[in-house]
Amino acid sequence: MKIQGTGITKVYNQKTVLDIDQFTFESGDFWGIIGPNGSGKSTLLRLISCLTEPSSGKITYELRDKGQAIKRSMTLVFQKPYLLRTSVYNNIAYPLQIRQVHPPEIRQKVEEMLTSFQIESLADQKAWTLSGGEAQKVALARALVFNPELIMLDEPTANIDPGSIMLLEDRLRFHYEKFKPTVLMVTHNLQQTKRLCSKVAFLHEGVIHDQGSIDNVFGPDGTSLVKSFIQQGLI
Amino acid sequence: MENILEGVKDALILLTTLDPEFYTIVRLSLFVSLTATLLAAILAIPAGIVIGIKNFPGRKIIIRIVYTLMSMPPVVIGLIIFLLLLRNGPFGHFSLNFTPTAMIIAQFCLVTPIITGVVINGTKERGQDIRELARTLGASRSQTLWLLIRELRINIMTAVVTGYGRAISEVGAVMVVGGNIRGHTRVMTTTIAMLRNMGEYSLAIATGIVLLLISFIINSLLYYWQQER
Numbered sequence: 125m126k127i128q129g130t131g132i133t134k135v136y137n138q139k140t141v142l143d144i145d146q147f148t149f150e151s152g153d154f155w156g157i158i159g160p161n162g163s164g165k166s167t168l169l170r171l172i173s174c175l176t177e178p179s180s181g182k183i184t185y186e187l188r189d190k191g192q193a194i195k196r197s198m199t200l201v202f203q204k205p206y207l208l209r210t211s212v213y214n215n216i217a218y219p220l221q222i223r224q225v226h227p228p229e230i231r232q233k234v235e236e237m238l239t240s241f242q243i244e245s246l247a248d249q250k251a252w253t254l255s256g257g258e259a260q261k262v263a264l265a266r267a268l269v270f271n272p273e274l275i276m277l278d279e280p281t282a283n284i285d286p287g288s289i290m291l292l293e294d295r296l297r298f299h300y301e302k303f304k305p306t307v308l309m310v311t312h313n314l315q316q317t318k319r320l321c322s323k324v325a326f327l328h329e330g331v332i333h334d335q336g337s338i339d340n341v342f343g344p345d346g347t348s349l350v351k352s353f354i355q356q357g358l359i
Numbered sequence: 360m361e362n363i364l365e366g367v368k369d370a371l372i373l374l375t376t377l378d379p380e381f382y383t384i385v386r387l388s389l390f391v392s393l394t395a396t397l398l399a400a401i402l403a404i405p406a407g408i409v410i411g412i413k414n415f416p417g418r419k420i421i422i423r424i425v426y427t428l429m430s431m432p433p434v435v436i437g438l439i440i441f442l443l444l445l446r447n448g449p450f451g452h453f454s455l456n457f458t459p460t461a462m463i464i465a466q467f468c469l470v471t472p473i474i475t476g477v478v479i480n481g482t483k484e485r486g487q488d489i490r491e492l493a494r495t496l497g498a499s500r501s502q503t504l505w506l507l508i509r510e511l512r513i514n515i516m517t518a519v520v521t522g523y524g525r526a527i528s529e530v531g532a533v534m535v536v537g538g539n540i541r542g543h544t545r546v547m548t549t550t551i552a553m554l555r556n557m558g559e560y561s562l563a564i565a566t567g568i569v570l571l572l573i574s575f576i577i578n579s580l581l582y583y584w585q586q587e588r
């Protein structure tokens with residue numbers, strides 16, 4: 125899915141928290157969205173996923189598979205994922221159930237995900253009894269299982285142990301290579317951006333201050349603002 | 360104290376002798392209150408959810424009105440319905456006063472704000488999260504509503520049980536619109552009030568015990584059903 129925005133602003137209580145003239149996320153690109161706390165990263169993802177209306181401007185979506193509904197072809201994984209009050213298995217099955225997928229296919233896909241994220245043993249566990257990291261894995265599995273064209277992730281690996289970070293990154297990379305969705309991933313982890321993303325956008329006070337390939341933004345020709353953030357370890 | 364002990368004995372006798380008049384009263388009580396609660400639930404659950412999550416002008420005042428109506432005395436609701444249904448009143452041509460239908464209408468008005476209010480409270484807390492999750496997973500409007508009902512089921516169950524408890528136990532509304540007519544609109548609570556006036560204390564207690572017993576059984580069933588899900 126290709127996403128374009130023009131003249132996007134978001135105002136909360138007379139305070140402009142987002143002000144982006146123009147952005148384009150090409151179909152099949154893996155973007156890292158970085159920037160300090162409160163710079164508007166989550167707000168941007170909420171706007172693109174239609175959870176919040178922009179105060180002005182317009183976002184357009186171009187599907188690869190034109191027959192699909194746009195809202196059914198994208199997903200957002202929150203930093204604190206909400207899991208349904210049911211088993212892990214049913215959580216992952218839910219997006220397929222609402223798409224009227226045939227039960228045998230649901231079972232096969234859910235089991236694939238459980239194996240892929242190494243959480244087979246949690247299949248029947250009630251979702252509210254999971255640890256934070258386990259919940260994060262379930263939320264990601266639930267987002268990938270219906271193969272959306274646009275995947276938005278808001279700090280998917282915050283508060284997760286290094287081993288699990290590697291597993292999540294590996295699963296994400298595997299899925300990306302296989303299906304080439306557009307991915308927008310908010311992260312505070314510079315190394316993670318370099319490991320996964322091909323493009324990066326740097327948000328600062330609601331404005332996309334710099335964007336482009338990893339090498340350009342983080343390289344010697346990058347802006348001084350980005351450099352100072354990297355030096356301070358703020359990304 | 361003696362009367363209460365007598366009442367327990369009488370309750371057992373009432374239940375075991377299968378007194379047809381008594382069973383008619385119990386059946387009507389259950390029918391009126393369950394019907395009123397069911398109809399109220401159909402309206403109040405979606406209404407409570409919508410008021411709980413949607414931001415629209417007038418929402419706060421509506422919530423305050425619902426909360427106020429939750430503590431409306433049944434006898435006042437009964438009186439209002441009675442006046443509306445009077446022969447020369449706006450709905451007089453239905454001639455519903457002193458019928459079970461009028462009792463259902465009165466209890467419906469009593470229970471609807473209670474269920475709505477409790478559901479609003481539960482929805483305020485988690486409704487927004489559930490709605491946003493449903494959207495991010497591509498759920499349609501009706502699928503989102505259904506998911507909200509499923510996720511908030513414990514709260515909704517509490518709301519319905521509270522509303523039903525209020526309906527089966529109230530005496531004011533059914534007395535005013537029903538009139539406690541033997542074999543026609545007499546329910547358990549109006550029976551108790553009447554027996555007390557007649558000085559039949561132990562029989563009144565016995566009826567009260569049966570009322571409690573029925574409530575216990577219904578609550579247990581709902582609780583069991585809730586656990587299963």
Ligand SMILES: Nc1ncnc2c1ncn2[C@@H]1O[C@H](COP(=O)(O)OP(=O)(O)OP(=O)(O)O)[C@@H](O)[C@H]1O
Nearest residue numbers: 136137141159160161162163164165166167168327
């Ligand atoms: N619903 C809201 N009402 C008022 N202000 C809000 C709301 N949502 C976000 N904001 C404000 O918008 C600004 C941007 O918030 P946002 O959550 O997008 O930041 P972020 O870049 O995701 O930060 P973080 O790295 O801490 O997650 C913040 O100043 C925040 O206080």
Ligand SMILES: [Mg+2]
Nearest residue numbers: 165166167278
């Ligand atoms: Mg954020």
